[in-house]
Amino acid sequence: MGVPTSIISVVGNDFTPSYFEMLNKYQVKTSGIQIEKNSKTFFWKGKYHTDLNTRDTLVTDLNALANFQPIIDEEDKESPFLMLGNLHPKIQMQVIEQLPKRPKLVVLDTMNYWMEHTWKELMEVLKKVDVITINDSEARQLSKEYSLVKAARKIQEMGVKYVVIKKGEHGALLFHKKKVFFAPALPLEDVFDPTGAGDTFAGGFIGYLANTQDISFENMKRALVFGSNLASFCVEKFGIERLESVTQEELQKRLFQFKQLTLFDIELKNSNKNL
């Protein structure tokens, strides 16, 4: 298991060497992380509502991110899998433009803020990506459609081939042409902090695809479940605490629970290929 990974980002002077060591421990290359000595790292503070599925942002300090210019190492320019984190679509585009050829798969994460403030740039970058990951209200905002079926269709018309709609504790949907797949979220005994669950999900999703080198719809279904599985651990503790301790055995055990969760053997009558 494990696939070579590089992070392209920027941090401030408060990002201690221990974080780099932790990433390197998992064979994540960190030479693409710029350090702004006169700045602090991006900071977000929010308050979750009782349902833990919605939240209010209290503080967003861009800090080092404010003037971020992503620079891709020569040896990373051939990476077959690219995950564009939730940032200004112009910065996402800058990454794509540095690559000599189109990666095998480009996944883009975005949010309502960019839909409201940088619509044009977002539309431009959407034409260059294969998969978008957004939550249900963002899918509705982006498409101006209430039905997620219609929303996913409209978003595909914007140039994206696969639409992943994250619904937090309600699971995630994957749409492609006329196909739809749903990965449930596992009902958990304790949810401590949902921050980062969406990122964990996206990382698990593309990590699974990169590791298996298979971008078929069938394999994306597995990647969706793999991402949901990882995210279910993220929320059990604060930050990346739980993710740092999770074992392959725990992942396998929970994967079994994911399978059991939706398994039923109801009989189909007169089933034929027209169904």
Place this chain on the structure above:
Amino acid sequence: MGVPTSIISVVGNDFTPSYFEMLNKYQVKTSGIQIEKNSKTFFWKGKYHTDLNTRDTLVTDLNALANFQPIIDEEDKESPFLMLGNLHPKIQMQVIEQLPKRPKLVVLDTMNYWMEHTWKELMEVLKKVDVITINDSEARQLSKEYSLVKAARKIQEMGVKYVVIKKGEHGALLFHKKKVFFAPALPLEDVFDPTGAGDTFAGGFIGYLANTQDISFENMKRALVFGSNLASFCVEKFGIERLESVTQEELQKRLFQFKQLTLFDIELKNSNKNL
């Protein structure tokens, strides 16, 4: 298909013979429906929020329901399956008390209003039922637990054996001891009016169990999917319009879609019985 069904209820002078004819057409016995000549039928009016998953009540006129005293026909007293609709727990109890012996299965529907105003009576009737159907916020309110896993456990401690948590467009969960099952809702092209979807779901759920005469957990899973399937048609048109036109073929076709929706074949490593 089809199982003998009786409705025990009360209506007013605005409930025209055509409604009785419609019910009788489907072999539903209506002699248990009392007619209050000087009153109107229960009336509810509400406004749905844009997400169609939450709503505000604008008008609730109890009308004929205000003084409802359910009376069970002699021949219905041996019914093996009892569905207690969402009403004052005292009225639900009156139905149970008229039965000479406990039915094979009692399903109870309730809502936040009864938790807030008739807590004691609700706790009494919960001891007499097998299955409760409530939505996720009601499950949290009833149990005072945020985690649905913990909520379902607490509700089982109140005397209910099976807890069905309805989440509207996000599907439904079934809890029993350490087991949990999730039936997704099918992402629909058009959702016109969600009113009655929960009742359709509950009717489909108990109807499936009554028809198959099997109340095992495995069969309840199928019943949950059957109920979700029926409810998915209910929301496509106003009132019972779509349900009146739905065919067995359409039900089978959508059942196939339900199966496809969550099907994935991810491999379990080192799978053993301890998992």
